[in-house]
Structure formats: C-alpha cells, structure tokens
Amino acid sequence: MNNDLFVIDLSGCNNTGEIITSVSTAFEVPEAKERKIGLKLNDITLNQAQMLSIQSLIASYASELSYVETPNEATKNICENMGINAQLCEKPQLSTQTEIAFEIPKTFQGNGETENTGMQGNGIQDFAGNNTLEFQGNGENIGMGANGEMQSNGFEEFTPIEFNEDGKQIMETYKKAYDEDEEEKQTWEEVDYYAPPTDEPVVVDSKQTIYVNQTLRSGQVLEFDGNVVIIGDCHPGSEIKATGDITVWGVLGSIAHAGAKGNRDAKIRALKMNAVQLRIADCYSRRPDGTNIPYIIKSSVFTPEEARIVDDSIVLFKIN
Amino acid sequence: MTGSVIVITSGKGGVGKTTTSANIGTALAKDGNKVVLIDTDIGLRNLDLLLGLENRIVYTIVDVVEERCKLKQALVKDKKNPNLCLLAAAQTRDKSAVTAEQLKEICDTLKEDFDYILVDCPAGIEQGFQNAVAGANEAIVVTTPEMSAIRDADRIIGLLEAKEEVEKYRLLVNRVRPNLIKTNDMMSVEDVVEILSCDLIGVIPEDTGVITSTNKGEPIVNDENSLAGQAYMNVAKRIQGEEVPFLDIDQPRTFIEKVKKFFSKKVKA
Numbered sequence: 001m002n003n004d005l006f007v008i009d010l011s012g013c014n015n016t017g018e019i020i021t022s023v024s025t026a027f028e029v030p031e032a033k034e035r036k037i038g039l040k041l042n043d044i045t046l047n048q049a050q051m052l053s054i055q056s057l058i059a060s061y062a063s064e065l066s067y068v069e070t071p072n073e074a075t076k077n078i079c080e081n082m083g084i085n086a087q088l089c090e091k092p093q094l095s096t097q098t099e100i101a102f103e104i105p106k107t108f109q110g111n112g113e114t115e116n117t118g119m120q121g122n123g124i125q126d127f128a129g130n131n132t133l134e135f136q137g138n139g140e141n142i143g144m145g146a147n148g149e150m151q152s153n154g155f156e157e158f159t160p161i162e163f164n165e166d167g168k169q170i171m172e173t174y175k176k177a178y179d180e181d182e183e184e185k186q187t188w189e190e191v192d193y194y195a196p197p198t199d200e201p202v203v204v205d206s207k208q209t210i211y212v213n214q215t216l217r218s219g220q221v222l223e224f225d226g227n228v229v230i231i232g233d234c235h236p237g238s239e240i241k242a243t244g245d246i247t248v249w250g251v252l253g254s255i256a257h258a259g260a261k262g263n264r265d266a267k268i269r270a271l272k273m274n275a276v277q278l279r280i281a282d283c284y285s286r287r288p289d290g291t292n293i294p295y296i297i298k299s300s301v302f303t304p305e306e307a308r309i310v311d312d313s314i315v316l317f318k319i320n
Numbered sequence: 321m322t323g324s325v326i327v328i329t330s331g332k333g334g335v336g337k338t339t340t341s342a343n344i345g346t347a348l349a350k351d352g353n354k355v356v357l358i359d360t361d362i363g364l365r366n367l368d369l370l371l372g373l374e375n376r377i378v379y380t381i382v383d384v385v386e387e388r389c390k391l392k393q394a395l396v397k398d399k400k401n402p403n404l405c406l407l408a409a410a411q412t413r414d415k416s417a418v419t420a421e422q423l424k425e426i427c428d429t430l431k432e433d434f435d436y437i438l439v440d441c442p443a444g445i446e447q448g449f450q451n452a453v454a455g456a457n458e459a460i461v462v463t464t465p466e467m468s469a470i471r472d473a474d475r476i477i478g479l480l481e482a483k484e485e486v487e488k489y490r491l492l493v494n495r496v497r498p499n500l501i502k503t504n505d506m507m508s509v510e511d512v513v514e515i516l517s518c519d520l521i522g523v524i525p526e527d528t529g530v531i532t533s534t535n536k537g538e539p540i541v542n543d544e545n546s547l548a549g550q551a552y553m554n555v556a557k558r559i560q561g562e563e564v565p566f567l568d569i570d571q572p573r574t575f576i577e578k579v580k581k582f583f584s585k586k587v588k589a
C-alpha cells in the first residue's frame with residue numbers, strides 16, 4: 001500500500017449522506033485506491049456508527065482511514081477511540097452564496113509526483129473569501145506533511161499589472177487578429193479561417209482538467225490549478241482563474257485569467273467571446289469600450305475564438 | 321487639502337443612490353473638482369457599470385484593505401474626465417470584507433488629495449450602511465415621493481443624526497413626475513420635505529434618459545439636453561456652496577416650458 005496520505009476535503013459536507021456521496025465520488029480517482037486516506041471534515045458531530053460506516057466504505061476500496069481533521073471535538077474523540085489519528089482544526093467559513101457543484105473528472109492525471117496527493121471532495125472551498133470556489137486536484141496544492149500537519153499553499157498571488165507614476169493602469173484592449181467586417185459567407189466551404197500563429201497543438205498543458213457543467217453567475221469565482229472547461233455561460237461579475245487553459249463552451253462574459261501562475265502559453269477560448277477582461281499570465285487586457293455593455297448578449301450565433309499572447313498583447317484568433 | 325466625504329444613502333433600495341452618486345460625481349468633476357467615487361455595495365456593485373468602467377477594474381476596495389495593492393493603484397480613472405476616479409467594490413465578496421474603521425481610514429487618506437469623496441451606500445441599515453457612513457462628514461439622503469421610501473429615509477435620517485461626525489445631511493427627491501403631482505397622484509416635493517423636515521439639496525425629475533444612460537455606461541449629466549442631467553448639475557452646484565434656485569416643479573406646465581425655453585436658447589446659441 002502507498003503510505004502517503006490521500007486527503008479528501010469534506011468541509012463542504014453537512015451530513016453523513018453528503019460525506020458518503022463525496023467519498024464514493026473521490027474514489028472514482030484511481031489514485032485514491034489502496035492508500036491511506038485523510039478526511040477533512042466540517043463542524044458536524046459524527047457518532048461511532050457513522051464513523052464506522054465511513055471507515056468501511058473506505059476499506060471497500062482497499063484503502064484505510066488513517067487521519068481525520070475536524071473542528072468538532074466530539075467527532076475528534078470518537079475517531080481517537082477508534083484508533084484513528086485525529087486533529088482539531090479551525091471551523092471552515094461556509095459560503096453563503098450559491099455553491100457550484102461539479103463533476104470530478106473521470107480521469108485523474110497525476111503530475112508525476114505520487115506523494116502528497118490531495119483532492120477536494122466536493123470541490124468547494126473557501127479561499128481568500130467566502131465566495132471562492134477552488135478546485136484542486138493535481139496534488140500540488142494540498143499536501144500532508146510527515147508530521148500530519150495540513151499544509152495548504154493556496155493560490156499564489158500574482159501582481160502583474162504595471163502602473164505609472166500617478167497610479168494609472170496601463171491596460172490595452174484585446175484585439176482581433178482577423179478582419180471582423182469580412183463579407184458573410186454563404187457556405188462553409190467559403191469560410192476562410194485565419195490560422196492561429198503557430199502549428200503547435202492547441203492543448204499543450206498536461207495538467208489536470210476540470211469540467212464544470214454550470215452557468216457561472218455574478219459574484220462566483222472558479223479557481224483551479226489546471227485547465228478549466230466550462231459547459232455553460234460565464235456571466236459578467238464572475239471570475240475564472242486557472243493555472244492552465246480556460247475553455248468556455250458558451251458565452252464568456254466575465255473575467256478570465258489563464259496561466260494565472262505565469263504560464264504565458266496558456267489560452268482562453270470560448271464559443272462567444274465577450275469577456276470584460278482577458279488575462280493570460282501577467283498580460284491583462286480589457287474589452288473595447290464600444291462593446292462595454294452591462295449585460296451579456298445572448299445569441300445563437302457563435303463565433304468561436306481563442307485568445308493568446310502575441311508580443312505581450314492578448315490577441316483573439318478565430319477557431320476552426 | 322481637506323476634501324469633504326459625502327455619503328449617498330437611502331435605506332430603501334432602487335431609489336437612485338447609485339445613479340445619484342455617478343451623476344453628482346461626474347458633475348463635480350466637470351466643474352473642475354478632484355473627485356473619487358467609492359462603491360461600498362460589496363457583492364452587488366453597480367457604480368462601475370453606470371460609469372462604463374467595468375472593464376478597467378483590476379483591484380477593488382477589498383484588495384486595498386487586504387493589502388494586495390496600494391490605494392492609488394485601485395483608483396480607476398474615468399474615460400472622459402481625468403478629475404474623476406472610482407474605487408470599485410469587489411463583486412465576489414460580501415459586506416463583511418471591509419470594516420467601518422478601514423473605510424474611514426480610506427476616506428481620511430483620500431481627503432488629502434481630493435476635493436470630494438462620494439460614498440455610494442448599499443441599501444439597508446446593516447453593516448454596509450455602517451461602513452459607508454463611517455468616514456462621512458456629510459450625507460445626501462435619496463428618496464422618491466412614495467410612502468415606503470420616505471419611511472426608510474426617515475429611519476436613515478434618525479441614524480445619521482446620532483452620528484456626531486456627520487455635520488449635515490440634505491434630502492434629494494428623485495423620480496419626481498410633475499404631471500402626477502398635478503393630478504394629485506403623487507406627493508409633491510413640499511409634502512416630502514415637510515414629512516421629513518429636512519433641508520432639500522435637489523429635485524430630480526423622472527427621466528427615461530436615466531435608464532438609457534445607465535445601459536450606455538454614461539452618466540446623464542453628460543447629456544446637455546436632459547432634464548435630470550440639468551437637475552444633477554444643480555445639485556453639484558449646491559454642494560459647492562452656490563445658491564441655485566430649484567426648478568419650479570410644482571407648476572409643471574411652466575416648469576416644462578421654462579426648461580424647454582432654456583434649452584432651445586442654448587441649442588441656438
């Protein structure tokens with residue numbers, strides 16, 4: 001058995017049912033099997049019978065429940081009586097806003113480091129505020145030290161924007177690499193797509209990809225260490241921040257930050273690009289003022305585009 | 321320099337606080353003052369939309385208090401008027417992200433460099449309101465000529481009177497419809513002032529242009545032909561201490577005619 005802890009974050013679960021569901025979902029990831037398992041619980045009191053049922057569920061995946069972190073004293077004592085290493089922690093601040101549910105990706109690609117793999121159980125974590133949904137999964141972010149202490153080295157802050165003397169921002173608008181006013185083509189054959197500037201394959205990042213099957217609404221933040229695919233629209237006022245690429249199968253009307261830890265090769269693509277701001281690594285750009293409309297244009301006419309950095313500017317390319 | 325910090329508040333939502341903030345701010349800046357608008361409606365921000373500045377926001381007031389940036393970096397300059405800037409609210413957080421003390425500190429710092437700091441207050445009397453009034457030494461209470469809005473304005477005035485730092489508060493009656501007043505279907509401005517026994521700083525007529533200007537991200541004071549815009553310009557003048565007669569709103573016919581004459585002259589000139 002692999003002796004490194006696999007941590008399942010259940011701090012968003014408020015009853016045994018939710019815990020059981022989240023734990024079983026987490027075990028869809030092959031890495032969770034035949035491992036020592038750590039659980040991060042919310043402030044709920046679990047009795048011995050409930051703890052035993054969780055323990056046996058974990059055992060059914062040939063894994064072993066060996067560590068529990070909980071803000072609840074009673075639960076901690078029950079665990080210790082059962083011989084499970086337990087530790088008290090801070091009560092998580094729960095989001096008062098709508099939570100985003102998501103499907104844990106079926107394929108869990110490790111990043112080569114098998115140690116210290118952590119995984120968010122239901123994907124909802126309060127981070128830098130009570131309305132941030134942070135999805136972690138490639139084991140980089142949450143690790144368990146040898147001393148059993150939880151370490152979370154969160155999302156690195158990136159302060160990239162340049163300001164001149166009087167504090168004014170220098171942020172140019174994003175531009176299209178192709179001619180928007182070209183004549184409307186009648187048939188598909190006539191459509192002359194502009195090729196992206198390189199021959200590289202579109203997805204070059206081997207990071208894990210998360211699939212979110214939901215509309216992102218104003219005020220919601222989606223953060224993920226990896227690539228993000230959203231099947232739905234992203235409304236203005238929401239924010240997506242990913243260390244890899246961002247793909248929106250819908251209208252992107254919000255702020256999107258790809259390559260948020262500095263990867264300038266990251267890309268942002270959407271079926272319809274109407275983003276308030278596009279940010280790739282340290283390069284920020286804003287929507288031209290002419291289209292600064294405070295509401296999202298919903299339309300069935302899609303013009304798939306991809307944003308990437310060309311000579312320090314963010315440029316949109318039509319995608320085939 | 322010691323600027324004035326003016327909070328724009330109402331108790332009730334939707335009566336025009338944000339519209340008023342954007343317009344008075346723009347009007348004061350047009351008159352040559354250095355102005356900052358602070359949006360304290362964290363989680364439900366709007367002021368950036370009214371000014372058409374949403375796409376320029378990188379840092380918000382929450383980033384300032386959490387020290388992710390300097391105060392100066394978070395000030396977004398207006399597209400047209402370099403005297404005007406916006407300190408935006410964070411959309412992805414809530415009112416508890418900023419405390420009253422932190423807001424007061426921000427206002428006190430800005431006072432040194434700006435003539436007017438206008439604070440757009442969220443609806444309600446909870447923490448958002450407490451934060452917004454914390455640094456203020458003046459208040460503008462916005463109401464509409466409706467009983468519910470007036471009741472809430474009364475409550476707010478009571479709370480403002482209890483705040484020592486707020487030296488004066490004045491009433492702004494918004495969305496006034498002279499023809500409804502004429503047929504006795506709407507309370508007159510005089511009635512409102514009498515009920516609230518409070519000094520008046522402005523009367524803004526109902527104007528569909530307000531809605532289109534909101535959608536364009538362009539305050540209505542920039543539209544010289546708008547009645548509401550003119551009324552907001554007058555409010556700005558009164559804030560600066562000028563005596564400007566109120567548009568004669570109780571005699572709708574002459575009022576409209578007067579204004580029409582005024583503008584036809586202006587257009588020809």
Ligand SMILES: Nc1ncnc2c1ncn2[C@@H]1O[C@H](COP(=O)(O)OP(=O)(O)O)[C@@H](O)[C@H]1O
Binds near residue numbers: 524528
């Ligand atoms: N004088 C006016 N004439 C017409 N519509 C107005 C006027 N003042 C405000 N409105 C409209 O009322 C609505 C609410 O205004 P807003 O400024 O957002 O209120 P608050 O900030 O108090 O919630 C907006 O749709 C705005 O366009």
Ligand SMILES: [Mg+2]
Binds near residue numbers: 337441442
């Ligand atoms: Mg408002």
